[in-house]
Amino acid sequence: MRIVNQVVNSDTVRASTWVMAAGTALDAMAITTSDDAAAQEFAQVVERHRPQIFRFLLSSTRDVDLAETLTQECFLKAHRNWGSFRGESSAMTWLMRIAINLQKDHWRNRRMQFWRTTRTNSVDLDEASEWLPSGESSIEQQLLAKERVKQVWTAVKGLSERQRTVFLLRYVEEQELSEIAAATGLSEGTVKAHLSRAVARVRLELGGRR
Amino acid sequence: MQRFDDNTDGLKEQVVDFEDAEFEEALKNFKSSVHAWSDAAYSRPRTVAREVRVRSWRLAAGWALGCVLVAGSVSGGLMERHHRAELARIAAQQRAVEQARQLQQQQARAKITDEVLLADVDSAVSRQVPDAMEPLAQMMADDETK
Numbered sequence: 001m002r003i004v005n006q007v008v009n010s011d012t013v014r015a016s017t018w019v020m021a022a023g024t025a026l027d028a029m030a031i032t033t034s035d036d037a038a039a040q041e042f043a044q045v046v047e048r049h050r051p052q053i054f055r056f057l058l059s060s061t062r063d064v065d066l067a068e069t070l071t072q073e074c075f076l077k078a079h080r081n082w083g084s085f086r087g088e089s090s091a092m093t094w095l096m097r098i099a100i101n102l103q104k105d106h107w108r109n110r111r112m113q114f115w116r117t118t119r120t121n122s123v124d125l126d127e128a129s130e131w132l133p134s135g136e137s138s139i140e141q142q143l144l145a146k147e148r149v150k151q152v153w154t155a156v157k158g159l160s161e162r163q164r165t166v167f168l169l170r171y172v173e174e175q176e177l178s179e180i181a182a183a184t185g186l187s188e189g190t191v192k193a194h195l196s197r198a199v200a201r202v203r204l205e206l207g208g209r210r
Numbered sequence: 211m212q213r214f215d216d217n218t219d220g221l222k223e224q225v226v227d228f229e230d231a232e233f234e235e236a237l238k239n240f241k242s243s244v245h246a247w248s249d250a251a252y253s254r255p256r257t258v259a260r261e262v263r264v265r266s267w268r269l270a271a272g273w274a275l276g277c278v279l280v281a282g283s284v285s286g287g288l289m290e291r292h293h294r295a296e297l298a299r300i301a302a303q304q305r306a307v308e309q310a311r312q313l314q315q316q317q318a319r320a321k322i323t324d325e326v327l328l329a330d331v332d333s334a335v336s337r338q339v340p341d342a343m344e345p346l347a348q349m350m351a352d353d354e355t356k
């Protein structure tokens with residue numbers, strides 16, 4: 001009887017061990033599958049939002065290389081924290097928030113390192129204003145449009161960091177005030193106030209009323 | 211007068227409308243400009259690989275130079291140490307030779323001194339013995355003769 005018990009016990013142990021091993025393997029497979037799914041999901045997010053993040057950073061810095069670097073950093077940071085993204089806001093808003101913070105950090109670091117001769121690749125306003133789709137307008141109209149674009153660039157350059165961010169998100173990225181508020185971490189009222197001042201500044205530069 | 215004011219207000223509204231339209235147009239052009247620039251910059255060929263290669267070449271050159279400097283300073287130090295050890299060995303050898311020479315000289319001087327002293331003692335020793343010791347002296351002389 002004891003022998004039978006021992007046999008049964010050893011069989012039970014072996015069976016339970018096999019079940020545990022199988023369970024572990026299934027868990028591992030499930031983790032792998034979920035990792036793959038997360039990676040695929042993140043790849044789609046990158047593909048969808050990368051151009052927009054790059055465009056925002058380019059318009060903020062007027063430096064192609066810097067915009068590329070900050071875009072890379074933004075998605076690297078997003079990839080590291082992708083697990084903690086709970087989807088309370090849209091992925092675009094979340095990414096834009098990371099990009100804005102990276103840009104702030106960059107300028108803060110540059111201000112802190114004022115003793116170093118840092119090279120800036122920001123293009124001048126003339127060059128930035130060159131990019132204008134020709135459309136079907138005449139040469140005079142194109143020249144006038146370029147001049148106007150240059151004036152807007154001049155005004156944008158003179159804005160404070162927050163005003164510039166809000167202005168670019170509203171008029172280049174065409175985001176809603178609520179989205180801008182979520183991305184910048186400001187209240188909608190503050191966003192409106194910054195936007196209003198930015199618009200007034202641009203109007204003034206364009207020679208219109210305040 | 212009333213009609214003139216009305217006309218002025220209308221004109222003002224027209225100006226405001228015109229400015230708004232112009233402003234909107236400027237913003238639209240600005241947006242198009244940024245989008246066009248961004249699209250062109252986004253799709254441009256990247257030069258990162260070349261920069262990395264240049265950077266890696268510089269890195270390799272830096273490492274090579276560093277290795278040469280380290281190897282040079284280490285071998286220089288070793289050579290210097292070996293040179294000093296060699297000089298110390300030669301100096302020690304010379305000192306030993308000098309000491310041996312001085313010892314030999316001292317020994318030679320000591321030998322000469324002993325011989326001179328013995329000769330002096332010999333010469334100073336009295337050849338005359340008391341009468342009572344004469345037989346003994348005779349015996350010593352006989353022994354020496356034998």
